[in-house]
Amino acid sequence: MFEIFLFVLLGVVYGLIFGVIPTAGPTTALLTSYTFYPYFYSDPYLGVAFYTAMVAACTTGDTWSSILLGIPGSSSSTATVIDGYPLAKKGKATYALSAAFTSSTVNGLFFGSLVFFLMPVYSKLLLVFGIPEMLALNVLALSAVTFLIKGKISLGIISVLIGFILGYVGIDENNAPRLTFGFNYLEDGISVLILASGIFAVPELFDMFIGKTKLQKLESSWKQVKLGIFAYKKYWKVSLQGGAIGAIVGAVPGVHGVVADWLSYARARAAYPNRKFGNGNIVGVVGPEGANNAVHAASFVPTVVFGIPGTPFAAVILSIFYLLHFDLGSVSIQSDSDFYKYLAVGFLGGTVLVGILCVLLSKPITVLLKIPTTIYAPLILFLICWSCYQISHTYYDIAILAVCSTIGLLSKRLELNRPAILLAFILFSKIEALTIQAVSLYNVTSLLERPIFLLISFLVLTVAFTGVRYVRN
Amino acid sequence: MKFILATITSLIITAGVAMADYRLVVPSPKGTGTAIWADVVAAELEKYLGERVIVENIKGGKGNVGLETFAEKYKDDPKTILLAHGGNANAWLIEDVNWSFKDWDPVLIQPYNITTTIAADYDWQNQNLNLADCSGCVPETLAWTMLKGWDNINFIRKMSAGEAQQAWLRGDFTYIREPASRHIKNTVPMVDEGTATRLFNHGMFTPDNGFVQDYNWPDTPTAVDLYTETFGKEPKGPVYEAYILAAVWRDGLQKGLFMHPGANSSEVIDAFQRMMNNEDSRAYLISKLGDYPMYFGEDSKTIMNALYEYVTKERLQYLVDFAANNMEWATATYVEGKTVD
Numbered sequence: 111m112f113e114i115f116l117f118v119l120l121g122v123v124y125g126l127i128f129g130v131i132p133t134a135g136p137t138t139a140l141l142t143s144y145t146f147y148p149y150f151y152s153d154p155y156l157g158v159a160f161y162t163a164m165v166a167a168c169t170t171g172d173t174w175s176s177i178l179l180g181i182p183g184s185s186s187s188t189a190t191v192i193d194g195y196p197l198a199k200k201g202k203a204t205y206a207l208s209a210a211f212t213s214s215t216v217n218g219l220f221f222g223s224l225v226f227f228l229m230p231v232y233s234k235l236l237l238v239f240g241i242p243e244m245l246a247l248n249v250l251a252l253s254a255v256t257f258l259i260k261g262k263i264s265l266g267i268i269s270v271l272i273g274f275i276l277g278y279v280g281i282d283e284n285n286a287p288r289l290t291f292g293f294n295y296l297e298d299g300i301s302v303l304i305l306a307s308g309i310f311a312v313p314e315l316f317d318m319f320i321g322k323t324k325l326q327k328l329e330s331s332w333k334q335v336k337l338g339i340f341a342y343k344k345y346w347k348v349s350l351q352g353g354a355i356g357a358i359v360g361a362v363p364g365v366h367g368v369v370a371d372w373l374s375y376a377r378a379r380a381a382y383p384n385r386k387f388g389n390g391n392i393v394g395v396v397g398p399e400g401a402n403n404a405v406h407a408a409s410f411v412p413t414v415v416f417g418i419p420g421t422p423f424a425a426v427i428l429s430i431f432y433l434l435h436f437d438l439g440s441v442s443i444q445s446d447s448d449f450y451k452y453l454a455v456g457f458l459g460g461t462v463l464v465g466i467l468c469v470l471l472s473k474p475i476t477v478l479l480k481i482p483t484t485i486y487a488p489l490i491l492f493l494i495c496w497s498c499y500q501i502s503h504t505y506y507d508i509a510i511l512a513v514c515s516t517i518g519l520l521s522k523r524l525e526l527n528r529p530a531i532l533l534a535f536i537l538f539s540k541i542e543a544l545t546i547q548a549v550s551l552y553n554v555t556s557l558l559e560r561p562i563f564l565l566i567s568f569l570v571l572t573v574a575f576t577g578v579r580y581v582r583n
Numbered sequence: 584m585k586f587i588l589a590t591i592t593s594l595i596i597t598a599g600v601a602m603a604d605y606r607l608v609v610p611s612p613k614g615t616g617t618a619i620w621a622d623v624v625a626a627e628l629e630k631y632l633g634e635r636v637i638v639e640n641i642k643g644g645k646g647n648v649g650l651e652t653f654a655e656k657y658k659d660d661p662k663t664i665l666l667a668h669g670g671n672a673n674a675w676l677i678e679d680v681n682w683s684f685k686d687w688d689p690v691l692i693q694p695y696n697i698t699t700t701i702a703a704d705y706d707w708q709n710q711n712l713n714l715a716d717c718s719g720c721v722p723e724t725l726a727w728t729m730l731k732g733w734d735n736i737n738f739i740r741k742m743s744a745g746e747a748q749q750a751w752l753r754g755d756f757t758y759i760r761e762p763a764s765r766h767i768k769n770t771v772p773m774v775d776e777g778t779a780t781r782l783f784n785h786g787m788f789t790p791d792n793g794f795v796q797d798y799n800w801p802d803t804p805t806a807v808d809l810y811t812e813t814f815g816k817e818p819k820g821p822v823y824e825a826y827i828l829a830a831v832w833r834d835g836l837q838k839g840l841f842m843h844p845g846a847n848s849s850e851v852i853d854a855f856q857r858m859m860n861n862e863d864s865r866a867y868l869i870s871k872l873g874d875y876p877m878y879f880g881e882d883s884k885t886i887m888n889a890l891y892e893y894v895t896k897e898r899l900q901y902l903v904d905f906a907a908n909n910m911e912w913a914t915a916t917y918v919e920g921k922t923v924d
Contacts, residue, residue, distance in 0.1 A: 141613060148626065237753050281645075283716075283740035286913030294644030294651065294681075363749060416752060417768060418745055425614025432619055432871075433626075440768040502643045504652060543741040550739040551713060551755060 114452075117156045118459040121163030126464055128164075129171020132311045132490060134497045135184030135303070136168040136406070136423040140430065141500050147433050154434040155452040161430055162410075162456030165423060166218065167464040169406045173210045173399060174468075178203055179318075179490070181311040185302045185536065186367030187402055188529050189375035191310070193387060193394030200390055204331070207472035208338020209392055210399040215465025216342070217353035218403030222461060225357065225407045226454035230444075232408070233415040235361040242557055244365055245544035246566035251369035252537045253570050254376035255530050256577025257387075269527035272517070273534025276300055280539065283546055295506040300514070302366075302536060304507060307494045308514020309531055313522040315491050318483035335473055345396045348378045352400030359401075360408025363418050367405045368536050374401035380576055407457055414438050414453070604635040605851070606663045607840075610649025610671065612642040616762060617668045620838055623871045627864055631854035636664075645718065646671050647680060653841075654682040661846040664690065669833035670719035676832055676899065677721070677906045679916040685891075687841035689883035690848050691855055694788040695837030695875055696797045698766045699723060699806075700774065701782045705757035707731070708813070713756050715747035716740045716910060722785060722833050723760045724910065725826035726806040729818055733909050758782075762837075763799060763873040783809045787875070788835035790889035793827075799874055806830075825902040831893050835886060837875075852880040896922045 128139035140161065150157030172183020173190060180195035182188040190210060197206040225232055239247070255270060279289045280299035290296035342349060352374030359370035378397025379387050387394050412418045417439020419425035428438050436449055443449055498507045521528050548557075557563060607625050611617040618640055625636040641649035650671060657663035665687065674680060701707055707730070714720075714727060714736050727736060742750075748769075750756040761770060773779035786794030786805040794805055806826070810818045818826075842848040858864045859877060868877075878886050899922055906915035 144613065236749065240753055240755060241750070282913070284911045284913040294647045297644045297647070298642060363745070412749075416749075417765070418749060419614060422614075425612075429614045429619045429622065433622055437768060502641050502648060503639055504641060504643070504648065506643065506648070543746075546741045547739055547746070550737060 113153075113156060114159055114455060115459075117160040118163040118456060119463060121160040121456065122167040122460050122463045122467065125164035125167025125169075125460070126171040126467065129168040129183055130174045131493045131497060132175040132179060132181035132183060132307070134168075134493070135172060135186075136165045137426060138303070138497045138500055139164055139168050140423055140426040144426070144430060147430050150434055154436065155448055157434045158431065158436065158449060158452040159456035159459070161427055162453055163460030163463070165406055165427070166222075166403065166457045166460030169403050170211060170214050170218065170461065170464045170468055173207065173214065173402075177206045177210060177395070179311075180314045182306055182532075185306045185532065186371050186405065187398070188306070188310075188368065188532055189371045189398035190395055190402075192375070192529060193389070193391045196388070196390035197392070197395070202334065202390070204334035204472050205338045205341070206390075206392065206395050208335045208469055209341040210338075210395050211465055211468040211472065212339050212342040213349040213352075213396045213399040214402045215461055215469075216346075217349060217356070217400045218407060218461035218465070219458060220350075221353045221357040221404035222407040222454075222458050225361075225404075225411060226450065226457065229411055229415060229450070232361060232411050235358065236363065236412050236416065236418075238562060239362045240560070240563075241544055241547045242552060242560055242563040243566060244362060245541065245548050246563050246570060247359065247362065247365050247369060248537050248540045248544060250566055250570045250573060251372050252534070252541065253574040253577065254372045255533055256574060257376045257379050265525060266527050266530060269521070269530040270534040272521070272526065273531040273536075274538045276305060276517075276531070277535045277538025277542075293506070295502070295504070295510070299539060300510060300535075301498070301501050301507075302532075303501065304498050304511050305514050305535055306532055307498055308511055308516075309518035309521060309528045311494050311518075312491070312511075312515035313518045313528075315487045315494075316519060317522075319487040332473055335469065338472070339469075341392045342396055345378075345393050348381050348393055348397045349400035351377050351381070352397045353404040356401030356404030357408045360405035361411045363409075363412045363421075366536050366540065367409070367421060368533060370401040370405040371398050372533055374398045376573060376577070380573075383576075403461060410453065410457070414443065604637045604662070605632060606657070606660070607636050607638045608649055608653045608657065608663060608665045609638055609640045610642070610646035610653075610666075611640065611668070613640050616764075617666065617838070620668075620872060621666050623868065627858060627868060628851075628854055630864075631858045632851070645674065647674070647682075650680070650682045654686065658843055660843070663842070663846070664851065665841045667836065667839045667841060668719075669695070669837045672832040672836040672839075673719065673721050673829055676828065676894070676921065677903055677912065677916075678914045679918050683921075684836075684839075684841065684887065686843075688844055688846070688848050689887045690840040690842050690851050691838075691877055691879040692836060692840075692883040692886040693838040693872070693875055693877045694835045694886070695762060695873070696784050696787055696799070696834055697723065697760050697762055698770075698784045698800065698803065699726070699758060699760050699782050700766070700770050700779050702754070702757045703778050703780050707758075707782065710757070711735050711737055712758060713737045713739060713750070714758070715742035715744070715750075715756075717742060717744040717747055719833065720744065720760065721906070721910075722826060722830035725822060725829055725905065726783070726785070727758075728905075728909070729806065729822050729826055730810055730813070738910065763875070785830045785834050788831055788886075790885045793831060794834075821901040822905065824898045825905045828893055828898040828902050832890055835890050839883075839887075855879045892923055894922050895924050 125139055128134045172187045175181045175183040176187050176190040177194035177198050180191055194206045279296050281297050282288050355374045356370040359365050375398045378393050409421045409424050413424040413428055419428050498511045501507050609618055609621045621638050625638050629636050641652050653665040751759040781803045783806045784803050787797040789795050903915050903917045906912045
């Protein structure tokens with residue numbers, strides 16, 4: 111028992127370190143710990159608990175950077191930045207962190223339990239969500255972009271177009287290179303990690319380095335921690351709705367975690383139509399953070415039951431588990447109750463441990479904000495470059511980071527909507543591929559016979575209409 | 584003082600040389616079948632090489648970045664090994680790439696086989712087929728074209744093998760193609776239940792006789808045998824010739840380790856021989872990678888030479904034409920210098 115606790119704790123600490131590194135996320139954490147797997151040969155189940163706890167910790171830990179630095183901890187936790195960072199700038203970082211961690215932990219536990227204990231039933235979602243439904247879900251997330259637009263509508267539209275152009279880089283349906291400028295490297299498209307680092311992290315670090323980022327008076331007290339927990343209690347419904355969105359989206363392979371992130375943010379805004387968002391509204395933190403852990407818990411479902419990794423981190427964990435002699439998707443794994451037990455202990459135990467750790471640290475950690483940014487900005491930049499270099503281990507990674515950083519710096523100066531750029535970028539390739547597949551496989555009549563597709567399409571119209579009305583107001 | 588410094592320096596250099604690791608370049612990201620193969624083999628090989636084998640996954644350019652990095656950056660490195668797979672083999676045939684298998688020495692080749700399964704209620708001869716344009720699926724596309732004709736195939740672009748697998752599980756697809764390991768895991772239970780039927784595979788590649796019956800699936804015909812049984816004649820013509828070329832290269836070179844000429848290949852081959860002679864290691868590798876033979880040293884050269892013999896001008900032209908005209912691959916290019924005639 112002590113051994114399990116120890117390895118869950120180790121996984122949590124390792125995951126938390128990578129959660130704190132801006133934009134790194136669970137995939138980088140798993141890639142850098144890949145070579146640890148032989149240590150678990152004597153007891154592979156401990157490895158399951160260790161790696162799963164790592165994912166849970168990363169997912170919760172990525173909130174630090176979103177709120178304290180205004181840099182998404184990972185590509186699927188961008189929405190937290192919108193209202194979390196303004197709260198930190200107002201000196202309410204502890205309050206925002208505490209609310210975020212509580213929302214993330216409670217939902218991680220609730221939806222994590224639901225997912226792990228009802229996994230065989232849950233896996234049916236994969237069979238219900240076909241290509242048209244996945245397409246509609248991605249379009250629904252894209253329609254949420256209307257809630258991101260503030261100020262000039264034209265700048266919002268330009269931001270989305272930039273995201274589309276960046277998403278266009280790669281190869282077309284006939285394998286012909288598109289906007290690759292003769293570089294083979296770009297044929298696989300731009301990495302989400304590199305783009306997120308370039309458009310969010312580098313511009314923020316640059317401003318910190320030149321002293322442009324000014325934080326207001328820091329209110330770091332245990333009272334703020336309590337207020338954060340109370341904020342969660344007050345807006346628990348928004349958090350729960352975010353969690354439900356995450357728990358559904360995560361179980362559908364091919365739908366990026368960013369979809370749950372933005373849909374839950376849009377849901378939070380829609381729940382309070384008369385309130386201002388984007389300037390430090392705690393509801394805008396509680397909602398997307400509610401989806402954060404739920405989406406990662408749910409993404410284990412297709413990976414474990416069918417051996418289909420729905421996310422990049424799931425692909426890496428699938429191969430690590432294979433090396434530990436757990437063949438995900440096989441009949442043998444479905445009858446291995448110990449595997450499920452350690453998986454649940456790793457994720458749920460990791461969620462609890464990291465949640466407690468983060469809430470307790472949310473007061474003292476804000477002391478870091480008092481350190482001159484010129485000291486830690488270069489260090490964070492180095493860590494980001496190192497994370498990006500893990501993608502292909504070539505200097506192309508750094509070169510593309512430099513290009514994306516230039517786009518990010520210009521976007522910030524021109525007041526373009528950077529979250530909209532990232533969202534449009536991620537969704538472009540998904541929507542393009544799914545549209546081609548849907549057109550090849552279905553006609554209008556067959557689409558009209560799919561109730562879930564029709565329901566999501568109706569939601570697309572509702573969200574878009576509400577969003578446009580919001581922008582006009 | 585100078586002596587102490589010189590001693591320390593030489594010790595550091597000696598230690599550095601002694602600890603210089605082997606590097607295994609894998610042109611696929613972690614999580615893919617090829618990357619898993621690399622991790623399994625590298626971990627086992629270390630025991631026999633007596634040195635670490637660092638796996639370096641280099642993604643990008645549909646694998647070309649990794650292959651180009653091996654070709655250029657590690658040209659003079661005696662301890663760098665490349666792992667190429669069947670998808671790279673097809674790319675070498677069909678596209679104009681900046682690297683060539685002919686520039687490297689084979690160290691180990693492991694042929695493989697891909698199994699095609701259909702839904703039990705699918706009438707493959709009379710119903711249309713949805714086929715994904717996934718990476719590495721060229722031989723299946725050609726086999727199905729040979730069996731059904733291109734006009735009866737709904738070719739779906741921008742669909743990965745993973746998405747095709749999901750479509751199969753949902754019932755949107757009536758066919759699935761899988762390597763042996765995934766077939767055993769996912770589809771054999773369906774075959775046992777009677778909800779799916781193993782229709783064909785490509786056979787096991789041998790240097791002397793080409794594709795022969797795969798001993799892992801003795802009851803499943805090869806695509807050529809299925810054609811012969813169904814139509815009462817042996818296949819021939821451009822599609823058949825293109826199919827043979829694409830299939831022998833993808834499955835014959837499903838996993839191949841290469842090193843630059845002049846590199847420490849004899850040391851690596853020797854380690855492989857000792858590894859495969861050890862019963863425990865052999866059993867472990869078969870359990871992880873499937874029961875397919877591994878050819879190393881001179882045998883791997885024999886395999887490569889046999890594969891080169893298949894690349895005639897006529898076959899290569901048919902294959903490139905099929906990729907360009909039917910599959911509409913914009914990158915399909917006939918390149919001189921690859922053929923034997």
